[in-house]
Amino acid sequence: xxxxxxxxxxxKPAEERREELMNAAEVLFLEKGIGSTTVGEITAGxxxxxxxxxxxxxxxxxxHAALGERFVRAFVADLEAALxxxxxxxxxxxxxxxVKAATARFLDNGSLVNMLFHTHPRPPDDGPNxxxxxxxALLEAGRDAGAWSLDDPEFTAVFLxxxxxxxxxxxxxxxxxxxxxxxxxxxxxxxxxxxxxPEA
Amino acid sequence: xxxxxxxxxxxKPAEERREELMNAAEVLFLEKGIGSTTVGEITAGxxxxxxxxxxxxxxxxxxHAALGERFVRAFVADLEAALxxxxxxxxxxxxxxxVKAATARFLDNGSLVNMLFHTHPRPPDDGPNxxxxxxxALLEAGRDAGAWSLDDPEFTAVFLxxxxxxxxxxxxxxxxxxxxxxxxxxxxxxxxxxxxxPEA
Amino acid sequence: xxxxxxxxxxxKPAEERREELMNAAEVLFLEKGIGSTTVGEITAGxxxxxxxxxxxxxxxxxxHAALGERFVRAFVADLEAALxxxxxxxxxxxxxxxVKAATARFLDNGSLVNMLFHTHPRPPDDGPNxxxxxxxALLEAGRDAGAWSLDDPEFTAVFLxxxxxxxxxxxxxxxxxxxxxxxxxxxxxxxxxxxxxPEA
Amino acid sequence: xxxxxxxxxxxKPAEERREELMNAAEVLFLEKGIGSTTVGEITAGxxxxxxxxxxxxxxxxxxHAALGERFVRAFVADLEAALxxxxxxxxxxxxxxxVKAATARFLDNGSLVNMLFHTHPRPPDDGPNxxxxxxxALLEAGRDAGAWSLDDPEFTAVFLxxxxxxxxxxxxxxxxxxxxxxxxxxxxxxxxxxxxxPEA
DNA sequence: AATGAATGAGGTTTCATTCAT
DNA sequence: TATGAATGAAACCTCATTCAT
Numbered sequence: 001x002x003x004x005x006x007x008x009x010x011x012k013p014a015e016e017r018r019e020e021l022m023n024a025a026e027v028l029f030l031e032k033g034i035g036s037t038t039v040g041e042i043t044a045g046x047x048x049x050x051x052x053x054x055x056x057x058x059x060x061x062x063x064h065a066a067l068g069e070r071f072v073r074a075f076v077a078d079l080e081a082a083l084x085x086x087x088x089x090x091x092x093x094x095x096x097x098x099v100k101a102a103t104a105r106f107l108d109n110g111s112l113v114n115m116l117f118h119t120h121p122r123p124p125d126d127g128p129n130x131x132x133x134x135x136x137a138l139l140e141a142g143r144d145a146g147a148w149s150l151d152d153p154e155f156t157a158v159f160l161x162x163x164x165x166x167x168x169x170x171x172x173x174x175x176x177x178x179x180x181x182x183x184x185x186x187x188x189x190x191x192x193x194x195x196x197x198p199e200a
Numbered sequence: 201x202x203x204x205x206x207x208x209x210x211x212k213p214a215e216e217r218r219e220e221l222m223n224a225a226e227v228l229f230l231e232k233g234i235g236s237t238t239v240g241e242i243t244a245g246x247x248x249x250x251x252x253x254x255x256x257x258x259x260x261x262x263x264h265a266a267l268g269e270r271f272v273r274a275f276v277a278d279l280e281a282a283l284x285x286x287x288x289x290x291x292x293x294x295x296x297x298x299v300k301a302a303t304a305r306f307l308d309n310g311s312l313v314n315m316l317f318h319t320h321p322r323p324p325d326d327g328p329n330x331x332x333x334x335x336x337a338l339l340e341a342g343r344d345a346g347a348w349s350l351d352d353p354e355f356t357a358v359f360l361x362x363x364x365x366x367x368x369x370x371x372x373x374x375x376x377x378x379x380x381x382x383x384x385x386x387x388x389x390x391x392x393x394x395x396x397x398p399e400a
Numbered sequence: 401x402x403x404x405x406x407x408x409x410x411x412k413p414a415e416e417r418r419e420e421l422m423n424a425a426e427v428l429f430l431e432k433g434i435g436s437t438t439v440g441e442i443t444a445g446x447x448x449x450x451x452x453x454x455x456x457x458x459x460x461x462x463x464h465a466a467l468g469e470r471f472v473r474a475f476v477a478d479l480e481a482a483l484x485x486x487x488x489x490x491x492x493x494x495x496x497x498x499v500k501a502a503t504a505r506f507l508d509n510g511s512l513v514n515m516l517f518h519t520h521p522r523p524p525d526d527g528p529n530x531x532x533x534x535x536x537a538l539l540e541a542g543r544d545a546g547a548w549s550l551d552d553p554e555f556t557a558v559f560l561x562x563x564x565x566x567x568x569x570x571x572x573x574x575x576x577x578x579x580x581x582x583x584x585x586x587x588x589x590x591x592x593x594x595x596x597x598p599e600a
Numbered sequence: 601x602x603x604x605x606x607x608x609x610x611x612k613p614a615e616e617r618r619e620e621l622m623n624a625a626e627v628l629f630l631e632k633g634i635g636s637t638t639v640g641e642i643t644a645g646x647x648x649x650x651x652x653x654x655x656x657x658x659x660x661x662x663x664h665a666a667l668g669e670r671f672v673r674a675f676v677a678d679l680e681a682a683l684x685x686x687x688x689x690x691x692x693x694x695x696x697x698x699v700k701a702a703t704a705r706f707l708d709n710g711s712l713v714n715m716l717f718h719t720h721p722r723p724p725d726d727g728p729n730x731x732x733x734x735x736x737a738l739l740e741a742g743r744d745a746g747a748w749s750l751d752d753p754e755f756t757a758v759f760l761x762x763x764x765x766x767x768x769x770x771x772x773x774x775x776x777x778x779x780x781x782x783x784x785x786x787x788x789x790x791x792x793x794x795x796x797x798p799e800a
Numbered sequence: 801a802a803t804g805a806a807t808g809a810g811g812t813t814t815c816a817t818t819c820a821t
Numbered sequence: 822t823a824t825g826a827a828t829g830a831a832a833c834c835t836c837a838t839t840c841a842t
Contacts, residue, residue, distance in 0.1 A: 566762015
């Protein structure tokens with residue numbers, strides 16, 4: 001303890017180590033792309049030995065997938081929180097809230113999204129996209145409540161999510177300039193059209 | 201030399217060789233992903249030596265980009281041809297024709313699209329997506345003709361293209377079962393909503 | 401703690417743990433070779449943690465050596481027991497007994513022998529091979545008793561042991577088919593020739 | 601050509617490169633053991649890039665096997681040459697010649713033998729040992745000529761080869777001191793006994 | 801235009817061993 | 822006595838790219 005240099009082999013809860021590795025990987029993937037990031041750089045970033053990586057992940061692809069899942073989980077949690085805060089609102093407002101939250105989250109994490117999901121090969125089949133799934137649930141609820149008319153909520157959810165994603169991508173690639181408010185507003189309008197009927 | 205066994209080094213027009221390499225690469229990229237396809241496999245597929253690759257492309261990334269351009273060129277040509285065939289039709293029908301052609305093309309080449317464009321890093325700025333650009337032009341024409349009401353045709357084009365893309369992806373990933381006709385019909389409806397007004 | 405589920409860290413006598421580790425190692429070395437067996441597999445086989453290995457052996461090489469010693473000890477004990485049972489017999493019969501016991505043991509543990517002794521690097525000098533040493537002692541005794549004529553018992557012992565070993569290897573590699581009795585008989589004949597004189 | 605430093609990428613006939621790699625590997629395997637020799641060291645020794653190794657061998661194990669085959673081939677060729685030189689001699693003399701040649705070759709390449717064949721896992725089944733096979737052929741010829749009496753030449757060949765091998769190993773491990781002439785003589789005697797009958 | 805042997809940096813992964821608990 | 826997370830050196834191998842022919 002006299003010298004602070006070699007006290008390294010510090011055991012940490014697996015969960016914590018895993019998080020640290022994922023954080024390091026996320027930063028590096030973002031900075032230099034996935035292909036150009038080496039496992040060695042990730043472990044250096046997390047301040048552990050290279051072998052430690054393989055105690056927690058089976059490969060670089062594995063940590064990449066974990067990052068994707070973590071992102072989606074947080075995204076959905078965010079949407080649910082926003083919806084919860086608007087629990088008293090009308091259905092159209094709920095939809096607007098959903099669009100606003102999703103757009104904001106996308107714009108704030110744009111490169112992350114690109115990095116995580118615009119990669120080949122895609123995560124083979126992690127089931128239906130949970131974000132679109134979340135929208136689908138909202139659409140169904142609104143339809144069941146008689147607020148909207150929709151014959152295929154899943155189709156509509158996927159379509160709208162795709163549209164939103166496309167718009168946000170375009171913005172993130174710098175091909176469009178637009179205020180976030182204006183963007184959100186336009187997206188809300190498109191969503192609104194697709195649920196068919198005004199609330200009241 | 202007496203027997204024709206070693207007559208292989210047959211020179212071909214550069215254009216032809218280039219095509220053969222691209223075809224081989226396309227098949228392989230589709231089958232195994234870009235990262236896992238080696239230049240050696242591409243040249244083997246095109247039945248040329250490894251060095252020949254670099255006579256026609258400067259790198260693997262280069263052929264990837266060339267593949268993308270070729271695909272988009274053909275896609276847009278297809279859309280234009282479809283539109284030309286419908287030159288006498290009304291605007292809404294033109295839009296329906298566009299959606300039908302785009303959907304068909306996507307479904308027939310879906311994995312190719314994913315492979316070519318869902319890859320990181322994206323070409324930094326090859327201008328706006330030419331397919332969405334094509335749609336935008338259609339929307340503008342329809343608006344200028346007074347058939348539709350749109351305050352931002354580019355936004356709408358990108359949004360609708362994104363939606364279509366999302367739907368088709370979902371289908372291609374096998375997450376949805378639906379007849380192509382029904383799919384097209386639904387997409388047409390969503391597109392129609394977004395152009396605001398019936399042609400009347 | 402309420403339930404007896406985590407009562408695992410049960411201390412055992414060192415000797416027992418050592419044996420268990422050696423047994424696990426022996427099985428694995430046989431199955432997959434020494435180089436391809438990891439310490440982790442050995443400890444898993446013995447149902448202890450990895451660190452425990454180093455409480456009982458200083459290295460993988462160490463356990464390998466221990467295995468060799470254990471095998472030789474048992475082998476020699478077996479030979480001595482067989483010889484003891486034949487203490488009243490004549491010298492040629494004793495030799496036949498030795499050959500029979502050695503052949504049997506070899507055939508039953510052949511791959512073990514190969515694994516233990518055909519490995520590089522060999523233990524630099526653990527003295528002469530104790531099994532050949534045992535044979536040498538027998539040859540010397542017979543010679544001293546005037547039963548056999550041998551000018552260099554060690555040479556003969558090593559030669560005969562090598563021959564026996566070669567034959568058994570061949571059989572174990574499946575290259576020869578022969579009944580054990582026939583094999584033993586032939587080996588006995590070769591041994592007999594080499595001790596020079598009939599007992600008469 | 602002004603500077604001698606960067607004229608490296610010199611293409612050589614595959615056969616030559618292969619030999620150079622094998623020579624480098626042989627030296628290193630001998631010096632430091634197989635396990636401790638890295639492919640990098642082998643290629644450095646052969647003055648080629650690391651990747652070049654894998655153009656000629658699929659793995660370290662592969663070059664090891666190739667070394668073994670090369671050694672056995674040369675060994676057998678040597679035996680055949682010695683026998684050819686003694687083509688006019690009697691059968692017992694031929695046998696003596698065989699033993700002498702085999703012993704000399706073994707002693708001169710002892711560590712090589714150890715390195716190549718005392719390794720686990722053994723080459724799985726490259727058929728019967730060609731050296732013993734060569735001896736077997738000699739024994740059969742002598743028996744067919746009526747010079748010797750042998751009921752199972754293969755058995756005898758394997759046995760004698762094993763014996764010779766055992767003796768030579770012992771010597772090479774430094775456990776025995778003996779002049780080569782004396783050693784050869786004793787081995788010849790043992791071989792002679794095993795072919796049953798004096799020639800005439 | 802075409803070849804393909806050679807390059808060599810850099811990748812992923814393994815595993816014997818240590819040591820704080 | 823026992824644990825097992827952590828280490829980190831080193832191994833094997835791949836492959837985009839070059840260049841002498």
